[in-house]
Amino acid sequence: MIAAACSAPTCLRTLREHELDAGMYLCTPCVTRLHGWLASIPRLMVLLEASRGRETTGQPSVTGTRTAPLPGREDVLNLLGPAAPGSVLDVHGDQCGDPPLLDTLGGWVRLALDESDQPAPHAWTPQRLAHWLAARTAWISAQPWSGELHDEVHGMMRVIWGITAHQPRRRPITQPCPRCDTLALSRVDGEAYTSCSACDALFSAAELAIGAAASLARTAA
Ligand SMILES: [Zn+2]
Ligand SMILES: [Zn+2]
Structure with a gap:
């Protein structure tokens, strides 16, 4: 039997025989983790929205400064901000900070829709997209790109956890x-x-x- 590694670049596990038989590219622990991350997004969005206006530096705002103060934390606004329409890849590298949740989740939903005839999500919000992907983790695990999705969602979760200070x-x-x-x-x-x-x-x-x-x-x- 040929040993195949789990397709998530950060995972060192070898796929078990029943996983290979099921056509999985992602090992069961990775699938379980991915599902848990996606399922936690609606709850974390509440915390993200709450930290939107929270100040990080604790510095008192100086009156009379020439630059207008940002209406909230730039990293949070960036994360919650709308994705650039139609673009998934930041080819020119001119986007600062982490990609918005809609960009990351939406890119994978678009790919999934392209490669299957599943019904599209009802609304294009991070909560809906995460729910849509969470409901399809078994199908996702049988796609060659599931490892990349796993690691990208993990990267996104780390950014969210960093802001909400909620690290499992x-x-x-x-x-x-x-x-x-x-x-x-x-x-x-x-x-x-x-x-x-x-x-x-x-x-x-x-x-x-x-x-x-x-x-x-x-x-x-
Ligand atoms: Zn794995
Ligand atoms: Zn044991």
Whole structure:
């Protein structure tokens, strides 16, 4: 069997046999993470909107300056700003700062629409586009460009987390892995699955509860 790497440039995993059989280019942990990021966007948009007018420097505004003050934080306004119509790539490199959310998400939605006959999103807003992509992560994982999408969305999330100061953290779970019995389980805030760093298994909350009951029964016996 030929080993194929997960197509996300930042991921070092090798695709498992069932993933290859399913035509996946993106490994299951990457698909799970991608879904979690996209699903968190509506909630983070509320925080982004709230930090729109927040001052970063804390410096009092000087009266009588010649340059008019910006109506809000430039990085946030830039991120929330409308995407340049029709353009996805910044060929001339003249765009300053990070690309607006609509640019990043919209570019991938456009590509997905070009390559399939799926219905278009109802509205062209970051929330709608993120929801549209989140609902299609399984289909996305079977596209050769899914790795690039994964890393680009991750880059976008890091910018959002930097502004909202909401960075999901990985927390240890004090329960032995139901599969390999190692104390190596952890879960990232907001993600649906708990992963084992020893055997790479992923567990839902229900599977973990069953695992805990089984290990309790073993110790009691
Ligand atoms: Zn991966
Ligand atoms: Zn394990």
